[in-house]
Structures are given as C-alpha cells and as structure tokens.
Amino acid sequence: MSNINSSSLLLFDGDDGIYSEDENGEMEWEKLGFGPVSTDFMYSMKCCEDGNFVQGNLTHYGNIEFSPFAAVLNYGQGIIEGLKVNRKEDGRLLLFRPDQHALRMKMGAQRMCMPSPSIHQFIHAVKQTALANIRW
Incomplete structure (x- = not known):
C-alpha cells in the first residue's frame, strides 16, 4: 500500500459559482456537530458476488433498497465510516486523512468478514460526494 497518499490533508478545488453566500448563510453553523x-446527494456502490465493488454513482439523497436477506438486517453486520469536509475561505474543500478512513473501513470489513471497496474507490466516492454537496 505504498502508493497511498500519506499526506495528512488532501486538498481539492470546488467549482466556482456552485454555491452563493445566501445558500451558505442559511446553515446554522453553531449547531452543526x-x-x-x-x-x-449520496454515493452508492454495489458489491458483486465475487466480493469486488463496481463503479458507483451519485444519486439524490434518499432511501435505499436492499434484500430482506441482507446481512445487515439478519446479523446486524454493517460498517459506517464518516468524515467531515471543511471549506477554506478561498473555497477549497479540505478532507482530513481520507486514506486513513479508507484503511479503517477495510480493517473493519476484514474483522467482520465483509468485502470492502478499494482505497481508491473509497477516496473517489468521498471526493465526488463532497463536490456534489459543496453548498453544505
């Protein structure tokens, strides 16, 4: 895993003009925990029977469908890895150690005997989701 970017902070630029002061002004920043x-928007990715994940896609935030036989329902088997995106004054978005979040998800999946997306797939999904939700 030496090809993982080991920098503690990953920077990427958002598209100018996607958000306005009015949109950001509606947030109750003091209450945001x-x-x-x-x-x-949210990002969804499916796992094939062979344990590999296929290219995911962005969709509007909403309910998801899964089989009543899903392990998460029958065995309580699931993993969630969340991270926060911060915006700098110049509009750039900051992700703190997304590679470490990806590794933590992979380790959790291994402990739970579950497949997991690759580190590249995880970071790509996080970037796409952050950019799609730039107004937040």
Whole structure:
C-alpha cells in the first residue's frame, strides 16, 4: 500500500459559482456537530458476488433498497465510516486523512468478514460526494 497518499490533508478545488453566500448563510453553523446531516446527494456502490465493488454513482439523497436477506438486517453486520469536509475561505474543500478512513473501513470489513471497496474507490466516492454537496 505504498502508493497511498500519506499526506495528512488532501486538498481539492470546488467549482466556482456552485454555491452563493445566501445558500451558505442559511446553515446554522453553531449547531452543526459531528452527527449525521442529510445533504443533497449520496454515493452508492454495489458489491458483486465475487466480493469486488463496481463503479458507483451519485444519486439524490434518499432511501435505499436492499434484500430482506441482507446481512445487515439478519446479523446486524454493517460498517459506517464518516468524515467531515471543511471549506477554506478561498473555497477549497479540505478532507482530513481520507486514506486513513479508507484503511479503517477495510480493517473493519476484514474483522467482520465483509468485502470492502478499494482505497481508491473509497477516496473517489468521498471526493465526488463532497463536490456534489459543496453548498453544505
């Protein structure tokens, strides 16, 4: 795994003009904590029977469908890895150690005998989701 970017901070630029002061002004920043926040878009990726994940896609935030036989329902088997995106004054988005979040998810999946997306797939999904939800 030496090809993983080991920098503690990953920077990427958002598209100018996607958000306005009015949109950002509606946020109650003082009340924004570390709990879940529903945003406009989410990223979904499916796992094939061979344990490999296929290219995912962005969709509007909403309910998801899965089989009643899903392990998460029958055995309580599931993993969630969340991280926060911060915006700098110049509009750039900051992700703190997304590679470490990806590794933590892979380790958790291994402990739970579950497949997991690659580190590249995880980081790509996080970037796409952050850019799609830039107004938040």
